[in-house]
Structure formats: C-alpha cells, structure tokens
Amino acid sequence: MPTTENKAVLREELKDRVKDIVKDDYAYGFHDDDIQYSFKSRKGLDERMVREISALKKEPEWMLERRLQAYRTFLRYPLPSFLSTDALEHIDFDNIYYFMRASDRAQRDWKDVPEGVRRTFDRLGVPEAERNFLAGVSAQYDSEVVYHSVKEELSSKGVLFTDMDSALREHGDIVRKYFGTVIPTGDNKFAALNTAVWSGGSFVYVPKGVEVAIPLQAYFRINSDNMGQFERTLIIADEGAKVHYLEGCTAPTYSEHALHSAVVELIAMKGATIRYTTIQNWSKNVYNLVTKRAFAYENARVEWIDGNLGSCLTVKYPAIHLKGEGASGEVMSVAFAGKGQHQDAGARVIAFAPNTSATVTSKSISKDGGRTSYRGLVRVMKGVQKVQVHTVCDALLMDEGSRSDTYPTMQVDEKDVNIGHEATVSKIGDEQLFYLTSRGVTADQARLMIVNGFMEPFTKELPLEYAVELRRLMELEMEGGIG
Amino acid sequence: MSEVLLKIEGLRVAVGEKEILKGVDLTVRRGEIHALMGPNGSGKSTLSNAIMGHPHYRITEGRIWFKGEDITEMPTDEKARKGVFLAFQYPVAIPGVTVTNFLRAITKARRGEEGPAKEFRAEMAGAMQTLAMDPAFARRYVNDGFSGGEKKRCEMLQMALLKPELAILDETDSGLDIDALKVVCDGINRIFNPQMAMLIITHYQRMLNYVTPHRVHVFVAGRVVESGGSELVAALESEGYDRFIKKSLAAA
Numbered sequence: 001m002p003t004t005e006n007k008a009v010l011r012e013e014l015k016d017r018v019k020d021i022v023k024d025d026y027a028y029g030f031h032d033d034d035i036q037y038s039f040k041s042r043k044g045l046d047e048r049m050v051r052e053i054s055a056l057k058k059e060p061e062w063m064l065e066r067r068l069q070a071y072r073t074f075l076r077y078p079l080p081s082f083l084s085t086d087a088l089e090h091i092d093f094d095n096i097y098y099f100m101r102a103s104d105r106a107q108r109d110w111k112d113v114p115e116g117v118r119r120t121f122d123r124l125g126v127p128e129a130e131r132n133f134l135a136g137v138s139a140q141y142d143s144e145v146v147y148h149s150v151k152e153e154l155s156s157k158g159v160l161f162t163d164m165d166s167a168l169r170e171h172g173d174i175v176r177k178y179f180g181t182v183i184p185t186g187d188n189k190f191a192a193l194n195t196a197v198w199s200g201g202s203f204v205y206v207p208k209g210v211e212v213a214i215p216l217q218a219y220f221r222i223n224s225d226n227m228g229q230f231e232r233t234l235i236i237a238d239e240g241a242k243v244h245y246l247e248g249c250t251a252p253t254y255s256e257h258a259l260h261s262a263v264v265e266l267i268a269m270k271g272a273t274i275r276y277t278t279i280q281n282w283s284k285n286v287y288n289l290v291t292k293r294a295f296a297y298e299n300a301r302v303e304w305i306d307g308n309l310g311s312c313l314t315v316k317y318p319a320i321h322l323k324g325e326g327a328s329g330e331v332m333s334v335a336f337a338g339k340g341q342h343q344d345a346g347a348r349v350i351a352f353a354p355n356t357s358a359t360v361t362s363k364s365i366s367k368d369g370g371r372t373s374y375r376g377l378v379r380v381m382k383g384v385q386k387v388q389v390h391t392v393c394d395a396l397l398m399d400e401g402s403r404s405d406t407y408p409t410m411q412v413d414e415k416d417v418n419i420g421h422e423a424t425v426s427k428i429g430d431e432q433l434f435y436l437t438s439r440g441v442t443a444d445q446a447r448l449m450i451v452n453g454f455m456e457p458f459t460k461e462l463p464l465e466y467a468v469e470l471r472r473l474m475e476l477e478m479e480g481g482i483g
Numbered sequence: 484m485s486e487v488l489l490k491i492e493g494l495r496v497a498v499g500e501k502e503i504l505k506g507v508d509l510t511v512r513r514g515e516i517h518a519l520m521g522p523n524g525s526g527k528s529t530l531s532n533a534i535m536g537h538p539h540y541r542i543t544e545g546r547i548w549f550k551g552e553d554i555t556e557m558p559t560d561e562k563a564r565k566g567v568f569l570a571f572q573y574p575v576a577i578p579g580v581t582v583t584n585f586l587r588a589i590t591k592a593r594r595g596e597e598g599p600a601k602e603f604r605a606e607m608a609g610a611m612q613t614l615a616m617d618p619a620f621a622r623r624y625v626n627d628g629f630s631g632g633e634k635k636r637c638e639m640l641q642m643a644l645l646k647p648e649l650a651i652l653d654e655t656d657s658g659l660d661i662d663a664l665k666v667v668c669d670g671i672n673r674i675f676n677p678q679m680a681m682l683i684i685t686h687y688q689r690m691l692n693y694v695t696p697h698r699v700h701v702f703v704a705g706r707v708v709e710s711g712g713s714e715l716v717a718a719l720e721s722e723g724y725d726r727f728i729k730k731s732l733a734a735a
Contacts, residue, residue, distance in 0.1 A: 438535050
C-alpha cells in the first residue's frame with residue numbers, strides 16, 4: 001500500500017500530467033468558452049442538485065425517486081477495488097459539474113467552430129453531417145434530406161428513436177418499464193451516479209419483426225446531448241426485430257468534464273438482434289467509466305463493437321447476459337493507450353440458459369508507455385449446459401515502456417460446456433520492420449501498416465466511413481500528431 | 484562491358500561480437516545473374532542482410548556501392564526505393580494486411596506515385612498469372628499461414644511488381660518441392676531482363692538447373708574463395724564443398 005505521503009506525490013504528478021495532456025489536446029478537442037449556458041450548475045453534488053436536475057427536465061415523480069435513491073446508493077458505495085490502479089482515487093467528486101445545459105447551441109455555425117477543431121476534422125475526413133453535429137451545429141439539420149428520409153422511414157415502421165429526455169416525456173410508459181432493469185441502480189458506484197444525474201443519451205424501441213435496414217446513428221438525432229457527461233442509453237428490440245445502433249466519433253472529443261460515466265442498457269427479446277457500435281476518443285483529461293450490459297433472450301443476438309482511444313483511464317466491460325436458450329453474443333473491442341493513458345477494457349459473458357454461445361475478441365495497442373488491460377469474466381450459471389464461449393485477446397506493444405495485462409476470470413461449474421481463452425502479446429519487431437522497409441516504405445509507414453493490420457478484424461466490422469476515419473486517426477496517433 | 488550495379492569491397496560484418504563476413508569482394512554488372520553458393524553457416528544470408536541494411540548486422544569495415552553510389556550507411560527503405568530488392572529466405576507475416584493492399588503500398592513507395600487502381604489490378608493479375616497463383620491469393624494476409632511455396636511465390640510476385648535493378652534472392656529454393664521450384668524459377672526467368680542483375684544465394688545447385696548464372700562464386704567462412712563460370716556448379720555437384728573449405732582453411 002502506498003503511504004499517504006506517496007499518494008500525495010502521486011496525485012500531484014497525475015495532476016501535472018493531466019494538465020500537460022489537456023494543453024496538448026486543447027488545440028484539437030472541443031472547447032469553446034463562448035458557449036452560453038442558461039443554467040450554470042455549481043460544482044459538487046447533493047440532494048438539492050438531484051432535485052433541481054429533475055425539476056428542470058420536468059420529470060415525472062417516479063424518475064425523481066429513482067434519482068434520489070440512486071444518489072444515496074452512490075454515496076454509500078465504495079469505489080471499485082478490483083482495479084490494479086489507484087487512479088480512481090484521484091477523482092475529485094466535489095470539483096465536478098454534474099449538470100450543464102447549453103441553451104443556444106442551435107445558433108452555432110460551422111465557421112464559428114475553432115480553427116483547430118475544423119482542421120482535425122478535415123484531416124480525418126469526417127463527413128460534413130457528422131462534423132456539424134459533433135461541433136454542435138445542428139440547427140440546419142431539420143432540413144437535411146438524409147435526416148428526413150431516415151426519420152420518415154423509421155416512424156412509418158413504428159420505430160422510436162429519440163434522446164432519452166424526450167423519451168421520458170413522450171414514451172414514459174416504455175421507459176418506466178425497462179429503465180434500470182438491465183443495470184440496476186445498485187450495480188456499481190458509477191452506475192448509481194449515472195442514475196442520479198443522467199442527462200441525454202439515446203432511446204430506441206424497435207417493434208416486433210421490424211428490421212431497421214440502415215444503422216441508427218446518434219447524429220441523426222437533433223437538439224440533444226450526444227456526448228453527454230452522464231448519458232443514459234436504452235435500446236429495446238422487440239421479438240424478431242433487428243437494429244444496428246452506432247455512435248461516437250474518431251475525432252478527439254474535448255470535454256471539460258473530468259468524469260464521463262455512461263450507462264447503456266440493451267434488451268434483445270426473443271429472436272431479436274442488436275448491434276451496438278461505438279468509438280470513443282475523449283480528450284486525455286477524462287475518466288471514462290462506462291457500464292454497458294445487454295440481455296439476450298431466446299435465440300436473440302447481441303453484438304458490442306467497441307473502440308476506445310482517448311481518456312486517461314477507461315473502465316469498460318461490455319456485458320452480455322445470455323438469458324434464453326439459443327442466445328448468442330459477440331464482443332469485439334479495440335483499445336489504444338498512448339502516453340499517460342490506461343485502457344482497462346474487457347467483456348463479461350454470463351450464461352443463464354443452455355445452448356448459448358459468445359465470442360470475445362479484444363485487441364489492444366500500447367504506445368509510449370501506455371497501458372492496456374483486458375479484464376474478462378465468463379460465467380456459466382449452475383445447471384446450465386452446452387455453453388460455448390471463446391475469448392481471444394491480442395495485445396500489440398509498440399515499444400519497451402508500454403504495458404499490457406490480461407485478467408480473465410472463468411466461473412464454470414458445469415461439465416458440458418466449452419470455454420476457451422487465448423491471449424497473445426506481440427511487439428512490433430525488428431524483423432517485421434526490416435521486411436517492410438526492405439520494400440521501400442518508411443519505418444513510420446511500416447509501423448502504421450502493422451497497426452492497421454492488427455486492428456483489421458475490428459475495422460472490418462465498421463461502416464466504411466468509420467473505418468476510414470479510424471485508419472486516419474491511427475495515422476495521426478502514430479505521427480504523434482495528436483494528444 | 485555493362486555498368487557495374489553492385490560493388491562490394493572488403494566487407495566485414497559482425498553479429499554481436501562475432502565476425503561473420505571476413506572481407507567480401509564482389510562485383511555484379513547490369514544484365515548478369517550471379518550465383519553465390521556456400522555451405523550452411525558460411526555467412527551467405529549475412530551478406531544479403533548486410534547489403535539490405537538489417538539492424539542486427541553491423542558493418543565494421545568495407546563499402547557497398549550501388550550504381551556508383553555508396554549505400555553502406557543508407558537506410559533500408561531508401562535502398563529499396565533506389566532499386567535494391569531482397570527476396571527473404573523466411574518472409575515474416577503481416578497479419579491483417581492483404582496481399583493486394585501490401586503490393587499497392589510498396590509499389591507506390593517504389594515508384595513514388597500511385598497509379599490508377601484499375602491499372603494496378605491488371606498489372607498484379609498479370610504477375611500472379613506468371614507465377615501460377617490463384618487470384619484468391621490476393622485477398623489473403625501477407626505471409627500469414629502461407630506454405631513455404633506460397634511465401635516464395637509471394638516474394639517473386641513482389642519482385643515482379645517492384646521491378647528492382649538489383650535483386651538478391653536468399654535461398655529462394657529452400658522449402659520448395661520440385662514442382663514449386665519449377666514454377667518459381669520459371670517466374671524468375673520471365674522477370675529477369677538485361678536492365679537488371681540478380682544475385683542468387685543458395686546452398687544447392689538444383690535451382691541453377693533452371694536459372695543459368697553467368698557467374699558463380701563459392702562462399703566459405705565469410706569469404707568468396709573462388710569465382711568462375713557456370714562450370715563451377717558442376718564441380719560443386721560432383722566434389723561438394725570440401726575442396727573449397729580446405730582452400731579457405733589454407734588461406735586463413
């Protein structure tokens with residue numbers, strides 16, 4: 001155990017590091033002091049704040065009750081102790097804004113977006129529609145042809161797709177029925193915090209038998225906080241329905257908030273399929289602590305495609321509960337940790353029903369002293385037979401000072417199951433570099449080629465424009481061009 | 484006589500503290516095929532790696548010239564762009580990078596420009612046909628799970644597209660069965676042209692039954708101990724390396 005004195009030193013070091021990183025990021029991330037906030041909340045959290053948030057949103061009584069109960073749970077719970085890092089202890093909960101509301105976001109224009117941000121978007125080649133959304137330029141969105149046609153197609157099929165705040169107002173009964181059923185308030189300290197102060201996030205309901213052909217992208221939504229600090233997302237695919245939800249962006253997302261803590265709940269009813277794709281690249285001052293869990297009922301399928309690039313510490317283990325016979329799932333993730341970053345990612349698969357299966361593929365890249373860990377759980381409940389779960393963890397170390405660890409946990413009591421785990425750690429070796437440079441590509445190009453190849457199993461799961469963006473981003477990361 | 488492409492003078496190379504090459508002299512002219520033959524452990528692969536600039540091989544003395552330019556210290560990628568090519572004995576895998584994308588990237592690097600994708604595909608398909616390769620091969624990841632024969636063909640495919648002026652073939656015949664050897668050698672003969680030169684490094688003469696060298700060098704204990712015409716191949720076949728090893732010992 002570190003002594004108190006050591007901890008104080010560590011804390012100072014961490015602060016400095018975060019400060020440096022923030023300085024670097026500032027030029028590229030989102031940070032605009034000119035945004036007007038109609039409601040400037042104060043730092044810190046208390047019961048009055050929770051009540052104010054709920055009142056501002058004109059929420060029903062039951063949601064206020066949920067929030068208050070969650071707030072008490074948050075206070076009571078200790079920080080998670082399983083992490084082999086004491087970075088979480090550096091979160092200063094009293095020095096965080098828990099709620100902010102931008103009033104005149106709609107008046108922002110692309111030309112008002114800081115030059116540095118625009119430059120990064122240009123280099124990444126982010127589609128205009130998306131960059132406008134991400135930069136908060138959403139006013140003209142109502143007239144976007146794409147958005148309109150998507151909206152019409154969805155509503156004609158009875159698909160509900162809106163931000164979570166609107167969902168609570170407009171579809172309160174559905175929200176009340178499912179909210180917090182996958183991730184209960186008391187699941188962990190940060191899920192409790194999210195439940196107490198959540199704002200924004202997406203709500204999707206796909207009726208029975210409806211297949212949504214195009215991926216639902218968060219930027220189709222208007223006037224909502226996509227990249228909220230405590231976003232709350234709930235996706236329900238009713239029996240036989242099929243939907244692909246996609247959000248995030250490879251561009252660095254600046255947040256002045258030191259803490260991002262989202263909750264994402266997915267429910268795939270009998271025979272339904274949900275794919276959830278996300279790429280997050282928070283600026284490197286952010287603690288990204290996300291709880292993601294899915295229920296897959298009989299013959300349902302859930303796929304988490306999860307990319308984590310930014311933040312100083314990410315803690316995220318997308319979970320799949322195989323709750324019905326024949327259910328299946330997949331977690332495919334990639335994590336990149338550069339200087340001063342720790343990506344603690346993983347997956348959790350729990351089989352509650354027989355004849356179920358899941359595959360977990362975790363790819364991580366560590367560079368310039370960055371650290372990645374895979375923390376996985378595979379659990380087969382008592383009496384559950386014929387379960388197959390296969391996990392593959394591949395780590396790529398770019399240099400000597402970088403680090404990667406694997407912490408797989410398997411809790412299996414039954415015999416008739418097939419649980420496999422493979423892990424590889426490779427370093428970019430002289431032999432690969434020599435081979436590639438002997439063909440005329442530069443050493444930097446060679447490294448990038450190796451990294452892109454390593455990520456290929458992940459990249460090929462992405463829609464083309466995201467795949468292209470991700471490759472460009474890795475190019476910038478390899479150049480050391482950002483953060 | 485045609486232009487000197489490769490000139491090696493008094494080359495000494497060490498791996499760690501151990502000296503492997505003990506003063507190599509070699510001159511290769513445009514339009515020539517040279518065979519460098521030697522027993523295992525004689526330093527043949529060290530020579531090819533040293534020419535290409537592998538970081539583990541330290542040149543302690545001597546110079547390497549390519550087209551009159553001293554390339555002894557030149558970075559590997561620059562040599563490659565100037566037209567030096569090494570076909571590896573053990574090519575490494577690059578998982579996740581398809582043969583097509585790889586070939587496109589390296590031809591772009593070598594030529595300094597990226598031609599139209601359509602033309603490139605046609606060129607690649609033509610080269611693959613020359614080497615009797617299945618078109619599906621192009622979609623596989625470079626050397627990932629390739630058989631020995633596939634690896635060697637893939638090396639030849641790269642050579643065909645990069646159009647080097649100097650190609651060094653390091654034990655290209657190793658790990659090939661007789662049919663694969665014929666196909667690969669056939670490819671080599673088609674790729675070879677009077678504008679380039681080849682240095683074929685091998686332990687056995689069997690490859691030289693298909694590719695006829697203009698000059699043959701016997702390489703023993705880190706030195707060229709004898710040079711001659713293709714008649715040397717026959718001498719090696721009947722006598723083995725013993726005579727040359729003795730000669731090398733006598734010289735040392």
